[in-house]
Amino acid sequence: MKRDRAVFLPVFIVFMSLLGPAVLCSTDAHAETYFGGMLGGTFQNTFTDVQDGQSDRYSDLKMKNSVVAGIKLGHYFSKAEWFGLETELFAIAPRLKSQTVPGTGPSCPCTLTTTDPALRTLTWAFNAVVRYPGEKFQPYAGVGVGLFFADLRTPSAKADNAVPGLNALAGARYFLTKDLALFGEYKHIQASFNFDRAISTGAGSTALKGDFSSDMFVVGVSAHFK
Numbered sequence: 001m002k003r004d005r006a007v008f009l010p011v012f013i014v015f016m017s018l019l020g021p022a023v024l025c026s027t028d029a030h031a032e033t034y035f036g037g038m039l040g041g042t043f044q045n046t047f048t049d050v051q052d053g054q055s056d057r058y059s060d061l062k063m064k065n066s067v068v069a070g071i072k073l074g075h076y077f078s079k080a081e082w083f084g085l086e087t088e089l090f091a092i093a094p095r096l097k098s099q100t101v102p103g104t105g106p107s108c109p110c111t112l113t114t115t116d117p118a119l120r121t122l123t124w125a126f127n128a129v130v131r132y133p134g135e136k137f138q139p140y141a142g143v144g145v146g147l148f149f150a151d152l153r154t155p156s157a158k159a160d161n162a163v164p165g166l167n168a169l170a171g172a173r174y175f176l177t178k179d180l181a182l183f184g185e186y187k188h189i190q191a192s193f194n195f196d197r198a199i200s201t202g203a204g205s206t207a208l209k210g211d212f213s214s215d216m217f218v219v220g221v222s223a224h225f226k
Contacts, residue, residue: 031078036222038090038185040068044215045094047119050112053196053207056105058112061210063119066094068187068216074129081133086142088127088167090187092214093120096152115154119212122149123189125167138181141170148191152208159208165191179224187216 045063052058070090077083096114103110127144146167151160171185190213 032076038218038220040218042216051209054107058103059101066092117154138173159195
């Protein structure tokens with residue numbers, strides 16, 4: 001966990017050093033700060049490049065979809081209305097389907113069995129965002145780095161992980177009033193997880209390593225302060 005904090009802290013300091021002065025200057029007629037909440041669902045979750053603690057490799061694991069819920073805070077700058085910085089926090093809880101997949105490697109022939117374990121991730125992301133600053137309709141897109149807090153739970157075990165990863169988004173915002181807007185947003189996240197002693201192999205428990213990614217769509221409401 002100390003290593004994860006060492007990765008996260010510099011990113012947080014840089015982001016806040018940029019966002020803080022921007023928020024303080026939000027009285028400028030062209031600057032804009034916003035806060036919003038969002039709700040939606042994932043429509044594609046994958047767990048690929050799967051390995052265990054003995055460096056055996058397995059077929060990709062199938063996953064279920066999940067609800068998404070989160071909040072975001074951002075700011076567009078007065079001297080470049082099309083550019084902004086944003087931080088967001090959102091959670092999903094997909095599950096690995098119950099399955100047995102074949103493996104190859106030093107310990108094989110072997111199989112890996114999952115019994116519907118819950119994978120929960122809380123993502124804290126920092127994004128650079130660009131938009132078309134229309135009066136009523138504003139399409140936008142962004143990309144950034146996220147810190148992924150994840151845990152994998154089975155009836156007999158729990159394993160935690162916290163790693164940096166990719167966060168990307170694209171969406172559109174429609175203003176109902178000058179200060180209130182509805183938005184719809186596509187999101188994509190990906191990170192590499194390493195869960196210690198998380199999965200049964202038939203001969204005890206082992207680590208589970210792999211690349212996790214998720215695509216999702218959310219809708220939300222945001223309040224804007226100019």
